[in-house]
Amino acid sequence: MWPNATEQLHEVLTANSVPDDEINKMTHENAMRWYSFDPFAHVPREQATVGALRRAAGDHDVSVRSRSHQIVAPAEKLAVYRKKAEAALAAAQQK
Numbered sequence: 001m002w003p004n005a006t007e008q009l010h011e012v013l014t015a016n017s018v019p020d021d022e023i024n025k026m027t028h029e030n031a032m033r034w035y036s037f038d039p040f041a042h043v044p045r046e047q048a049t050v051g052a053l054r055r056a057a058g059d060h061d062v063s064v065r066s067r068s069h070q071i072v073a074p075a076e077k078l079a080v081y082r083k084k085a086e087a088a089l090a091a092a093q094q095k
Contacts, residue, residue, distance in 0.1 A: 003062050006050045 001008050
């Protein structure tokens with residue numbers, strides 16, 4: 001369904017007359033509660049719509065392509081892993 005999953009989901013939910021409160025639970029509220037995370041504390045709700053997030057990520061490549069064509073050099077993978085490990089260590093030391 002990528003990259004049009006949100007539009008396709010909206011079509012299905014609208015065609016089946018699913019109420020907004022149930023749509024909110026299915027699309028984000030249950031996950032927010034389950035993970036005890038409020039994304040709107042970091043990004044205002046009006047900037048967290050699908051359209052706003054897509055505009056904010058406008059320069060990112062979101063084209064559909066096979067993962068087999070996505071070649072990442074081992075050194076690059078290791079650098080990413082090290083960066084994540086260092087960030088996790090720094091966060092743990094701040095606690």
